[in-house]
Amino acid sequence: MTSSHIARCAQLAMALEVSATPKPGNIDRDHNYTDTRFEHFLASAVGVYPIMEKAASSGSGIGSLIREAVTESGKWQKGGNTHFGAFILLIPLVMAAGRYGDRTCLKTQVQKVVRGTTVDDAVDFYRAFSEAGVKVKPVDDMDLSDAASIEKIKAQGLTLYNMMEISSGYDMIAEEWTNGFQKTFECAGSIQDKIKEHGINDAVVLTFMEILSRNKDTFIQTKFDNKKAEEVSMRAKNILKNGGMEDIRNELHSFDEELLREGVNPGSTADLMISGLFVSLFEGMRF
Amino acid sequence: MTSSHIARCAQLAMALEVSATPKPGNIDRDHNYTDTRFEHFLASAVGVYPIMEKAASSGSGIGSLIREAVTESGKWQKGGNTHFGAFILLIPLVMAAGRYGDRTCLKTQVQKVVRGTTVDDAVDFYRAFSEAGVKVKPVDDMDLSDAASIEKIKAQGLTLYNMMEISSGYDMIAEEWTNGFQKTFECAGSIQDKIKEHGINDAVVLTFMEILSRNKDTFIQTKFDNKKAEEVSMRAKNILKNGGMEDIRNELHSFDEELLREGVNPGSTADLMISGLFVSLFEGMRF
Numbered sequence: 001m002t003s004s005h006i007a008r009c010a011q012l013a014m015a016l017e018v019s020a021t022p023k024p025g026n027i028d029r030d031h032n033y034t035d036t037r038f039e040h041f042l043a044s045a046v047g048v049y050p051i052m053e054k055a056a057s058s059g060s061g062i063g064s065l066i067r068e069a070v071t072e073s074g075k076w077q078k079g080g081n082t083h084f085g086a087f088i089l090l091i092p093l094v095m096a097a098g099r100y101g102d103r104t105c106l107k108t109q110v111q112k113v114v115r116g117t118t119v120d121d122a123v124d125f126y127r128a129f130s131e132a133g134v135k136v137k138p139v140d141d142m143d144l145s146d147a148a149s150i151e152k153i154k155a156q157g158l159t160l161y162n163m164m165e166i167s168s169g170y171d172m173i174a175e176e177w178t179n180g181f182q183k184t185f186e187c188a189g190s191i192q193d194k195i196k197e198h199g200i201n202d203a204v205v206l207t208f209m210e211i212l213s214r215n216k217d218t219f220i221q222t223k224f225d226n227k228k229a230e231e232v233s234m235r236a237k238n239i240l241k242n243g244g245m246e247d248i249r250n251e252l253h254s255f256d257e258e259l260l261r262e263g264v265n266p267g268s269t270a271d272l273m274i275s276g277l278f279v280s281l282f283e284g285m286r287f
Numbered sequence: 288m289t290s291s292h293i294a295r296c297a298q299l300a301m302a303l304e305v306s307a308t309p310k311p312g313n314i315d316r317d318h319n320y321t322d323t324r325f326e327h328f329l330a331s332a333v334g335v336y337p338i339m340e341k342a343a344s345s346g347s348g349i350g351s352l353i354r355e356a357v358t359e360s361g362k363w364q365k366g367g368n369t370h371f372g373a374f375i376l377l378i379p380l381v382m383a384a385g386r387y388g389d390r391t392c393l394k395t396q397v398q399k400v401v402r403g404t405t406v407d408d409a410v411d412f413y414r415a416f417s418e419a420g421v422k423v424k425p426v427d428d429m430d431l432s433d434a435a436s437i438e439k440i441k442a443q444g445l446t447l448y449n450m451m452e453i454s455s456g457y458d459m460i461a462e463e464w465t466n467g468f469q470k471t472f473e474c475a476g477s478i479q480d481k482i483k484e485h486g487i488n489d490a491v492v493l494t495f496m497e498i499l500s501r502n503k504d505t506f507i508q509t510k511f512d513n514k515k516a517e518e519v520s521m522r523a524k525n526i527l528k529n530g531g532m533e534d535i536r537n538e539l540h541s542f543d544e545e546l547l548r549e550g551v552n553p554g555s556t557a558d559l560m561i562s563g564l565f566v567s568l569f570e571g572m573r574f
Contacts, residue, residue: 004336004337007336008333008334008336008363011298011333011336012329012330012333012334012363015302015329015333016326016329019316019325019326019329029306029316029317029325030316030317037486037487037488038306038316039303039306039487039488039574040574042299042302042303042306043299043573043574046295046298046299046302046333047295047299049291049294049295049298049336050291076295076299076573077573077574078573078574199324200324200326201324201326286330286363286364286365287326287327287330287364287365
């Protein structure tokens with residue numbers, strides 16, 4: 001598979017994720033926030049093509065590739081941070097996909113890719129984070145807005161993988177790195193199981209709800225607290241108990257309105273959906 | 288500007304056009320047809336990247352590039368023909384953009400590009416048409432479903448530009464080729480004028496309505512007749528007389544429902560919007 005094909009799978013994964021509706025609390029084709037809109041996500045997905053193509057043909061440099069993706073995304077739209085979390089998952093997956101053909105290999109190789117990261121990757125990632133202005137929980141004693149922390153990373157010899165290990169207990173994106181991208185592959189399996197019966201939009205919506213019901217969303221935990229994230233997951237679980245899609249859709253609309261009113265958006269769950277969609281498209285899923 | 292940048296402008300133009308809503312009669316983010324959906328258009332827009340990049344770096348072969356774009360689009364989605372008309376406009380614009388920097392040059396050079404087409408381009412285009420299964424009015428005495436017509440093209444020494452000349456009296460896409468892409472550049476100007484006040488979605492919707500009000504849509508003429516196309520344009524004109532965007536939006540919703548019920552879709556107007564969006568993005572429009 002060519003680097004171009006893999007890069008387009010990444011673009012389409014981002015476009016399909018943001019399009020799927022209704023997705024409670026998040027931007028989708030029917031929901032904008034004040035300063036960030038649906039079209040900003042499309043422009044970002046399109047804009048990062050060359051970074052994804054580069055990742056598919058390169059064996060190292062995850063930290064700087066994530067940083068380049070953030071920069072390139074910002075050149076194509078003025079809606080702010082759209083895909084930071086998604087890039088953290090996509091870049092290693094795209095790198096692994098560029099070198100290996102089938103799913104078994106992808107699973108094995110993406111682990112090698114993340115375990116092979118360096119201290120330079122950690123420094124680049126750190127810089128990307130502060131450039132993107134993303135809200136995060138301070139990692140250990142390192143404040144991401146603090147330039148002195150770069151010196152600490154170097155002094156302690158922390159690789160990017162080590163940094164993810166530190167965060168993996170409370171961050172679902174970091175946990176993917178240390179846990180073999182388990183939820184990403186589960187997500188891919190779920191989308192592929194559902195697409196024939198439900199079509200692409202509802203396959204994404206249902207899988208999104210399943211992930212949300214089973215995992216406290218990190219973005220909500222960081223923006224609010226653990227309790228709020230638990231409530232949201234419990235609510236998602238109860239909605240899914242309504243077997244039929246029509247009932248689920250109806251309940252989703254009011255759930256969505258509530259979350260939007262409170263400013264609660266399950267952003268990390270959306271990031272996982274993108275990596276799951278990427279794996280599905282890479283494995284040949286079409287609709 | 289790199290070929291990659293130009294190719295991404297083409298991708299984003301297609302994604303923004305299909306996203307803009309409400310767009311009377313056509314597929315948009317809130318409307319699907321039975322077999323063709325919003326997501327099919329996104330997948331096609333993403334999928335054709337390499338053909339657009341190739342067009343941006345190549346000086347000839349319009350016919351075969353259009354044919355390759357149709358084939359590649361079909362590999363990424365199962366919704367049938369999504370962008371045939373758009374490719375007829377985009378490919379020469381992308382070729383011209385690849386070689387020349389500013390707008391004056393783009394206008395001049397796209398004319399050189401289309402006038403420079405050959406008999407081979409006509410034959411390739413003809414094959415692309417029949418492969419895509421697009422409904423068209425027979426050109427002169429040539430039936431596009433008739434293989435013998437290829438022999439006639441060759442015997443008469445018709446270039447692709449000559450074929451567009453034959454159709455330009457009744458086909459708004461062909462007329463762009465012979466008229467210096469006049470409506471494309473008007474469309475680009477209109478979008479750029481409106482984006483600051485109205486944002487990207489409404490700038491596209493309003494410009495779409497202006498084009499529709501001033502031109503009988505070729506796709507409607509071919510699928511129905513001249514009278515129906517005239518009615519639709521007159522209706523669009525009357526709706527635009529409601530100065531305010533909110534009033535326009537309300538009227539648009541019922542217009543949209545009527546057209547969908549009758550199966551009337553102004554597809555050629557959408558193709559023109561894509562070429563206008565491409566020119567705007569190429570000229571640096573961001574949002």
